[in-house]
Amino acid sequence: MTLKTSVLTLGLAAFIPLSALAQDLDEARVKELVLEAIRENPEIVMEAVAILEQRQAGAKAEAQAKALETQRDLIENDPNAPILGNPDGDVTVVEFFDYNCPYCRRVKPEVRALIDADPNIRLVYREWPILGGGSVFAAKAALAARKQGKYEDFHWAMMGNEGRAEEASVLRVAREVGLDIDQLRTDMEAPEVQDHIATSMQLTQELGFNGTPSFVIGDALVPGFVETDQLAKLVAAAREAAE
Structure with missing residues (x-):
């Protein structure tokens, strides 16, 4: 049949x-x-x-909830993932993003406003370069910048960068924030850089995400652009559920 x-x-x-x-x-x-x-x-x-779509949606939601339950520690506490905000915060916000994603750039001020307003948030970044070779180069450069203590500076500068992230523009931003380019290129090939990206690919597949940005906040899986007020509500719900 x-x-x-x-x-x-x-x-x-x-x-x-x-x-x-x-x-x-x-x-x-x-x-x-x-x-x-x-x-x-x-x-x-x-x-x-409609019946079929409802059944498919239910199956997807069940699979996502199971993936979140089994992978939560890796999602929130991977030592190979950059952490901004308060490393000891009581609520963890995880963002999967791509430097060439226009919605990721749009959400940048929303996320910054969130962590500026709430000093008790751990912001975990997962580089998820899915928009071409320039995205991969940018993600590797950002992760390599950790070795020089410049991840946060580089990240915000890249998110504010106009135009597409490609090798030339990425290296220009790297110079502007004071990174040693020769060291950066070497560190971009470190195993932990590729491991981070591979883990992001694995987690997004299991969580059912299909685009950037995508957030994990408590038990909520949130795809797409989200304004600060909505992010704050999700944080408040996660904080309440943890009490």
Whole structure:
């Protein structure tokens, strides 16, 4: 039986006589009944699709919740992930981002306003370069900047950078924040840099994220641009749940 036929048969029970349902129907007869039911009750197509979408959404939410439960320690406490804000804060906000993502750049002032207003937030950054080679180069440079104690300076400068992140623009920003470029290039190839990016890819796949930015705040998985007020509400909910 085809997928289309399987979807449509979800709505047939209310429209096909019980005597027909009781028969041992072959595929050809099922298709006849499907077409007959559609002609008489075309709205069942949308009803069947809605049922399928609801089931798929429920399965996805269940899988995401399980992934968050099993991977929470790695998501929030990976020693190979940069931490801004208060390292000892009582609520952890995790952001997966890409330096070439326009929505990540738009959310930058929202996130900065959040941690400026709430000194008890741990902000964990996960470099997730999914928008091309320039994104990968930028992510590797940012992670390498940790060796020179410049991750935060470099990160904010890159988020404020106009134009696409490519090798030339990344190195220009690196010079502007005082990074040693020769050391940076060497440190970009360190195993921990690739490990961080690989872990980000793994976690986003398990969590069901499909774009940047994406946030994890307590039990909430939040894809896309979020304003400061909404971020603050999610932080408050996570803080309350932890009490």
